[in-house]
Amino acid sequence: MESPAHPTATEQRGVTVAIDGPAGSGKSTIARRIAETTGGGFLDTGAMYRAVAWDCLDRGVDLEDLDAVAEAARGLDLDLGTDPDGATVAVRGTDITAAIRTPEISSRVSAVATNTAVRPVLQQRQREILRATADARGLCAAEGRDITTVVAPDADVRVLLTASDEARMARRAAELGLDDSEASKAQMRDQVLRRDRDDSAVSEFLTAAEGVTPIDTTALGIDEVLERVLALVDAAHARNAAEAAGQDEDDEGPEVITTAGPGADAPSDEEIAGAWRAGLEDYALEDEDLALLEDEDADLPVAPAARNLPVLAVVGRPNVGKSTLVNRILGRREAVVEDTPGVTRDRVFYEAEWAGRDFWLVDTGGWEDKVQGISYRVAEQAEVAIELADAVLFVVDANVGITTTDEQLLKVLRRSDRPVILTANKVDDERGELEAAALWNLGLGEPHPVSAIHGRGSGDLLDAVLEALPEEGRGAAPDSGPRRVALLGRPNVGKSSLLNRLAGGVRVVVDDEAGTTRDPVDEKIELGGQTWTFVDTAGIRRRVLQSQGADFYASLRTRSALDRAEVAVVLLEASEPISTQDLKIIDMVLESGRALVLAFNKWDLIDEDRRRQLEWEIEKDLAHVAWAPRVNISAKTGRHAEKLVPALRTALDSWDTRVPTARLNAFLGAIVAAHPHPLRGGKQSRILFATQARTRPPRIVIFASGFLEHGYRRFIERRLREDFGFAGSPIEIGVRIREKRFS
Template sequence: MSKPVIALVGRPNVGKSTLFNRLTRSRDAIVADYPGLTRDRQYGTGRLGNSPYIVVDTGGLSGEIEGVDPLMADQVRAALEEADAVLFLVDGRQGIVPADEVIANYIRQFDKPVYVLVNKAEGCDHSMVASDFFQLGLGEPLAISSAHGDNVAVAIEHVLSALPAKQDEEEFELDEHPGVRVAVIGRPNVGKSTLINRMIGEERVVAFDMPGTTRDSIFVPFERNGKPYTLIDTAGVRRRKNIKEKIEKFSIIKAMEAMADSHVVILLIDGSEGLTDQDLTLLGLAIESGRGLVIAVNKWDNLSSDQKEWVKNELSFRLQFADYAKQHLISALHGTGVGDLFKTIDAVHLAAFKRVSTSDLNRVLEQAVLDHQPPLIGGRRVKLRYAHLGGLNPPRVIVHGTQVDKLPAAYTKYLVNVFRKAFKWVGTPVTVEYKVAANPFEGRKSKPPSRLSGRQEKSEMKAKLKKKKKPTKRRS
């Protein structure tokens, strides 16, 4: 990377995510007065003047050895190993605590430049607040306020000035989410994070046998066979009545935003539980987002023959409204069928952005009308005159004609299926919109009828003819 990487480390609820959002000038990290909110490492880019940098937000280190905390510590370790500098955040209002000393000793093992930032120092004497943290032995602490921005620019300037200049001086913008963006959605504990780790081949996000482990949307860029992808791990979406924690409502919003930011959505279903009403709700949200869709049934290896047959019947019967989406039977834990997902992802992405010419669209539309005439509306036949492409991802076809706004939904579905088959728009929603042809005589004032008698009209016509005749001159 041509940009320096800065890792944010500290105890839970010391303000790391707030500082991350300020440094990246974004709201990518969820922020709330709630300890242990960030669990995976989150990447973002920032700039101070002409100096760009990459910031890595990490989960809080609590020192506990049970539950999800050791897995979170693995994420912190990965962030420290790839960082060029470390910002160690402590809470200035609480003062130094034993956990801060434990974290300081842990950070020293990585031999990276460390800067102690005493956060939440707004309204306080900065020198007094920072004085307690000299005993950490990591240099002079700097009092800041990540919420209000006090001394944040000073801290980053100090960090960047101490880092060696990068060899590549060519300035360019790093694509934060390169290639095909794939959002993985599903209910809690269906194996989304496990699938992400299996697809990229490393423990990139926290996978734990406990619902709600992922709370933020994590963007994971990687390459496969030379092609860039970005996988988006989202928070599990529960039924609304089961959402009790306020912070979980924020996670659901981030999951919905992730679908809007993606090119392809993978709906992951737990095969051991079958297709639930919440799965259908999520499927409806994915279709409404207009993104390409892939349905993956996880934990397939653990099912008996009778269970597999029952799940297949459920899918074929209850997913008829999404029959364009290809279904995969996989095991994220063991890797069964995961490799085939990439073939479908590539095909769906290609279809979602495939352009077709207006002439080809009209040729298909003409043949569709010949095969199946539009219905009569009010005794008049609906006329479909011509069509053109109105947008991509999803493909949007605009059809012009007379009375097209009165076409029934069944005929629209017929046209969608015709276009999908003709242009191989697989795995992506196809939208058909109508434009009623304007009446060329609308708005014109009609000429009032003549009230002259027949004899008067004849005399006026003779007078007009005489005026048109030119007099001839006789030669002497």
């Protein structure tokens, strides 16, 4: 096959080619052939991770020391060849091309690949090599399962190669020299198909992302596939040539100041931004645009001061209607209510208001004396809530009367020396009021008859509550001052265990039964010299189990807790495959706009094989949140729990980050000059100006003369992260299309 004629790198920027595909689809072969045919370069991205592993082992760096490995990656003296006929790899001048393919490196490289501090460093170097090689040789081709979506989402040519299972197994068997026996087929099925199917169970692995060209290679020969990809390469060269020649004269935009003339000082960020801002005067702006531009560098909002409110604890034996009464007082459904006794298992704080006064309302699990198992721990926590309270609302069932359990709880209340408001619940008529009057014998004063379901008597009860509560509380209730952290994850993933470990004691009910936490529980904890408010949330079950009962309402409360939080720690179980439900929880965080930290729990339980598998799962399924800090912990033993605080601070700092308008526009000017928006139909959308509209999370508003393709927006986001960090925070990019004014 003859090499197609391509413009040289000195005439225009080179073409970057990214090829994805499952094992046996032909991606490595095609990438090398593209480079050979065009005289371009070939980038082996996997060799870089192996090189870091070799370097660390050679210098005695512990691969489990994440910070040390990341530092080694940043300072790696690497010479990576891009010749498709025989790319070499050298570190510190030593040729390690063969050494990095040894079993020792193959078995240890996963520790490097799973280090989230290493990945951005190497991915950035891969992008630089890809771009530099393309410009120097006219083209550079790279292959890998995530090359089109993570490493090079802005590549000129992005291709997903697919093939049938049978075709891929046959190709791999031929490559390894295996025969046609059943044993060989079984080996290929395990090697080629099992991993792909495990991955595709939680992601659309075989579906081309937006802007990626799919090619089914099942019935195609190598030359046929090569011809199709080369056609895409030719089209990319044509686009680059058109961009180098200049855009359509009818689509002029403001002048982009990027470099100074000979002998002149380089323009400042303010001068560049000023030129862009002046160009906006030629475009029709709306009132909201002008308001945004006038407020472009406003101060960040300040969190309100904490209030020291009094605390009212609601206690009683199981199923007397405490949570229903709490919901009645709050005027909304907050506490989980169900016919099953003991559904409320942990003490839970809510902010309530009556007659202009605010106070904290604490709902507790049902109290029983001489109980075992989880019920014993619930009763113990009810006693703790009583000690924290400024007054206690003692709820009894008027229809049942005083039981032995009520009498035991009454002894606890008398020992606490707290004001007690006796409440006779389930009083729906006057006859019930007469029965409630018998409770005078308890010696707690007037019993207050109420119907929590219908609201009967609730106003009089709250008047009595305000008389018993002091104006200010003891300061034990959570406040709005500390940064708020939501702990999220599937049931039984270890959220409550982690909270208890951080708090230094049993704060949340922990049991082998999945889903023992049903309501969000707030806890102020001192960590790293700073106070944090942690919210342990109900585990989010699969949708099929959410249709009714306590778990359904607990899931809704989890969403509400996330809305009240600033940063979410999503716990995933390292010993189990990343599930669809894990991804949905992460998506919930992204939709909420909260900062994000990923914590892989039970890290002490996994072996090297599981680590390698987890590495692949993270690569494919969590690529969209590669920017999130990651910690590998054991909530049970406390292993690496201290690394959670730096990750939280990093995420929150990014969440609060504001990029000055001048610096933002200078940044955009530089990347637009180097990588302008692609031409479409002879027209080219131009970025006119940009400003950051808000923080928490950062939202960038771009004014443009036309639609910016999603791939180009992702490119801008990636470059924003490279230049400004934003680790742990989502970034929102909005585009406002504005047309020129008519003369």
